[in-house]
Amino acid sequence: MPRVLIVDDSPTETYKFKAMLEKHGFEVLEADNGADGVAKARQEKPDVVLMDVVMPGLNGFQATRQLTKGSETSHIPVIIVTTKDQETDRVWGKRQGASDYLTKPVEEGKLVEIINNALSAQS
Numbered sequence: 001m002p003r004v005l006i007v008d009d010s011p012t013e014t015y016k017f018k019a020m021l022e023k024h025g026f027e028v029l030e031a032d033n034g035a036d037g038v039a040k041a042r043q044e045k046p047d048v049v050l051m052d053v054v055m056p057g058l059n060g061f062q063a064t065r066q067l068t069k070g071s072e073t074s075h076i077p078v079i080i081v082t083t084k085d086q087e088t089d090r091v092w093g094k095r096q097g098a099s100d101y102l103t104k105p106v107e108e109g110k111l112v113e114i115i116n117n118a119l120s121a122q123s
Helices: 011-023 034-044 060-069 087-095 108-122
Strands: 003-007 027-031 048-051 078-082 100-103
Touching: 003 011, 003 034, 011 027, 011 108, 027 034, 034 048, 034 060, 048 060, 048 108, 060 078, 060 087, 078 087, 078 108, 087 100, 100 108
Parallel strands: 003 027, 003 048, 048 078, 078 100
Antiparallel strands: none
């Protein structure tokens, strides 16, 4: 069962993503800010990370960069999932190492497809 770490400071968003993912057979881990997300990814080694951008403290771009550049976590695909939908945000997210970039609200089928693509690219 693939493990997905959701890093989002919104309990509502986390709840929605968790419900979607568990329905499709994913095990879900949670962190409510960027620093905790990085720490949990290092500790738990999830198969995929869903990363919000706008969070207090370490934002999603910074956390993505730490994960994708870190020796322990660079193999883990990070998918940015955010309300920020400017082209400059997408480009910046990719430059931080994100494997994909989705804009909220995310359609369930699209989310599962993107996660599965990231998992198959990894293996």
